[in-house]
Amino acid sequence: MPPKTVTYEDLNLGFEFPSSAYTLEPQTVAAYLKAVGEGGEAESGPTAVVPPAALAALAMRSLIAQLTLSPGSVQLSQDLEFLRPVAVGETVTCRAYVGKKQERAGLKMAVFELAVFNAAGDKVMAGRTLVGMLEKKV
Amino acid sequence: MTGEPPDRLTLTKQVTKEAIRLYAEASGDFNPIHVDEAFAAKTPFGGIIAHGMMMLAYASEMMGKQFGESWLSGGIMRIKFKGPARPGDTLTITAEKQDDEVISGKRYLKYALACQNDKQLPVIDGQMLVAV
DSSP states (O other), rough: OOOEOOOOTTOOOOOBBBOOEEEEOOOHHHHHHHTTOOOHHHHHHHSOOOOOHHHHHHHHHHHHHEEEEEEEEEEEEEEEESSSOBBBEEEEEEEEEEEEEEEEEEEEEEEEEEEEEEESSSSEEEEEEEEOOOOOOO | OOOOOSEEEEEEEOOOOOHHHHHHHHHHHOOOOHHHHHHTTTSTTOOOOOOOOHHHHHHHHHHHHHHHHHTTTTTTEEEEEOOOOOOOOOEEEEEEEEEEEEEEEEEEEEEEEEEEOOTEEEEEEEEEEEOO
């Protein structure tokens, strides 16, 4: 089923996305590395570490799979904190919620708080995303 | 990391339509502003633009190569997206050392991040910190 498209008005403050668990498959990480032009043997071995920006992007992917923001929405800022390395093949869980909604100079914005946990329950990454959203529903 | 931390880091990347398409597939982010020429032409950007997270990935790659494990388990990024990166742009990403910052009693090396296109227009800026 395709993800539901949400507008600014659809998002309630504090709304929690359903948590999503996913495995960082070698081919998924490899596709990411190819896209950003980051290569080398260190990223391709069986005990390789997932680049932290890939962890962030794939966490967001797991959220996009459930809910997608209205077309034309743009990311305005991104804070990330990398807390622990994650190996290729590990299964992680992503949790996110709407932390803030605000309107400035006619632009509607939402802050999404994000955290990723490893299988042991340790937080491996935290993030905060500010997105400018269009009102128009498609 | 051994020795003194560098005062300046730099990395150059080329933005291509193919890289944007590959990033959309890898990230699952098919926002039409990145992949639909007709849609993007009608937006204030006037054409497709790269995902902001691509530039963030370039900056993280630069820090990861320099600081290794310290970046993986003690890196912080505070990024503002300032302008679009378009297919054909050559991006120059730089990090300039600033005074250290202490967060919750822990000392971090701090770098000012800048990413510009070949017209010297800002694409992203911000700060990157790494625990020492």
